[in-house]
Amino acid sequence: MKKVLTIAGSDSCGGAGIQADLKTFSAHGVYGMSVITAVTAQNTQGVFGVQDISEEIIMNQIEVIFDDIEVDAVKIGMVSKTETIKVIHDTLRKYPYKNLVVDPVMVSKSGYHLLQPDAKKALIHYLIPMATLVTPNILEAEVITGKRITGYKDMEKAAVEIHQMGAQYALIKGGHLEGDAMDILFDGKNVTSFNSPRISTENTHGTGCTLSSAIASNLAKGHSIKEAIELAKNYITMAIEHSFSIGKGVGPTHHFYQLYKNAGLL
Numbered sequence: 001m002k003k004v005l006t007i008a009g010s011d012s013c014g015g016a017g018i019q020a021d022l023k024t025f026s027a028h029g030v031y032g033m034s035v036i037t038a039v040t041a042q043n044t045q046g047v048f049g050v051q052d053i054s055e056e057i058i059m060n061q062i063e064v065i066f067d068d069i070e071v072d073a074v075k076i077g078m079v080s081k082t083e084t085i086k087v088i089h090d091t092l093r094k095y096p097y098k099n100l101v102v103d104p105v106m107v108s109k110s111g112y113h114l115l116q117p118d119a120k121k122a123l124i125h126y127l128i129p130m131a132t133l134v135t136p137n138i139l140e141a142e143v144i145t146g147k148r149i150t151g152y153k154d155m156e157k158a159a160v161e162i163h164q165m166g167a168q169y170a171l172i173k174g175g176h177l178e179g180d181a182m183d184i185l186f187d188g189k190n191v192t193s194f195n196s197p198r199i200s201t202e203n204t205h206g207t208g209c210t211l212s213s214a215i216a217s218n219l220a221k222g223h224s225i226k227e228a229i230e231l232a233k234n235y236i237t238m239a240i241e242h243s244f245s246i247g248k249g250v251g252p253t254h255h256f257y258q259l260y261k262n263a264g265l266l
């Protein structure tokens with residue numbers, strides 16, 4: 001079985017972060033492992049607190065996994081602060097990591113800064129050049145490039161620029177624009193777009209985490225970058241189509257819809 005590691009924050013309500021990543025890995029039939037960078041007190045209405053995990057324990061978690069287990073892909077999500085970014089960088093570099101998907105998580109949908117503003121430079125400097133693929137949403141791509149993004153052409157330019165910063169591939173997610181949900185990949189030579197109709201729902205908590213984890217799972221299984229994204233895009237579209245409400249705010253996507261349906265549970 002392929003083994004995939006997420007290095008990310010915990011979301012207590014289970015819609016995003018480590019919890020979304022592990023559900024996505026399971027739904028893809030890969031074995032999921034986790035290095036927790038921070039614990040958030042979070043529900044469907046917002047983020048109410050964050051406790052960062054010490055650099056020592058982050059380093060320990062990464063080391064014990066790589067010393068023991070062959071890791072087929074890694075996904076990095078919430079990294080919170082500069083010290084966390086540096087320790088992830090320094091520790092991962094000691095190992096032959098592969099298929100590294102960096103989701104440069106910055107601000108939650110509810111507006112909470114999951115990356116401290118002064119850590120943006122470190123994320124660009126340390127994590128982007130290590131990445132096989134970087135998956136910013138519109139706001140994150142604007143912060144990384146320092147340029148406004150209002151449509152397709154700007155997304156294309158941002159993807160090229162992020163590739164030039166050292167990432168092998170850059171995928172700009174268009175979930176926050178209007179019209180179809182269009183994501184743009186630059187592979188160093190060509191631009192490819194991945195489109196789906198926009199689904200009308202409030203329940204989109206954890207969409208970015210889910211997409212990046214699905215891509216990491218598909219890369220671990222040996223798919224090419226374009227196949228990995230195409231399959232992940234189909235997965236997130238289905239997960240959003242069957243999203244549901246669990247509280248008073250933004251609900252999660254549905255990871256096991258197909259599984260439950262086939263088992264006659266829905």
Ligand SMILES: Nc1ncnc2c1ncn2[C@@H]1O[C@H](COP(=O)(O)OP(=O)(O)O)[C@@H](O)[C@H]1O
Nearest residue numbers: 137173174175176181182197198199207208211
């Ligand atoms: N309402 C929607 N309908 C269909 N696809 C969506 C919708 N919202 C987001 N997506 C897709 O979900 C994925 C995550 O995108 P996005 O929500 O922009 O990321 P993030 O959660 O990091 O802000 C992308 O593939 C995007 O196109």
Ligand SMILES: Cc1ncc(COP(=O)(O)OP(=O)(O)O)c(N)n1
Nearest residue numbers: 009016017108109205206207208209
């Ligand atoms: C612990 C944690 N990590 C990441 C996020 C952001 O996840 P994302 O997929 O971008 O979803 P939204 O916050 O936009 O719903 C998070 N909220 N918590």
